[in-house]
Amino acid sequence: MWNIQKGNIPPFFTSDTQGLTDWNQYLAEKKRNLRRHILQTEQYELCCYCEGLLNINSQDFHLEHIVPRNLDPNLVFNYNNILVSCDGKHFNELSDTSISSCGHRKDGYYDNTLFLNPVLVTNIENHFKYNNDTGQIKPSDLDKIKATYTILL
Secondary structure (H helix, E strand, O other): OOOOOOOOOOHHHHHHHOOOOOHHHOOHHHHHHHHHHHHHHOOOOEOOOOOOEOOOOOOOEEEEEOOOOOOOHHHOOOHHHEEEEEOOOOOOOOOOOOOOOHHHHHOOOOOOOOOOOOOOOOOHHHHEEEOOOOOOEEEOOOOHHHHHHHHHO
């Protein structure tokens, strides 16, 4: 996980979401444009959590609300609350889609006091230790409780 610097709100996002009150009202084509913009300009085509490389032309990723939509309706269209996450397929290419990781796992379990937000925590990479051979991520000694929570979520 690394710190993601959110850029300016793209004008198309502001105009596309003006007057919307529900995420489901936001058209799929417009969401694709937003995913592409975030991936290319802010995330270097990497998943916001596992840093797996995302193929811009695939459908193996989704718009991720850091604070889940159901927990804070005021953040649903807040650009700084939206990143792009993989669908967990980087960990095991042979696994079926019922195994979820990255963004899908935290729906309903999010705790703002424990989750390490990649937009807000500037030294987030220091909270984790990585095994380059296995890809395993473990908490560092910096804040084991928060790092463990973030990994398990």
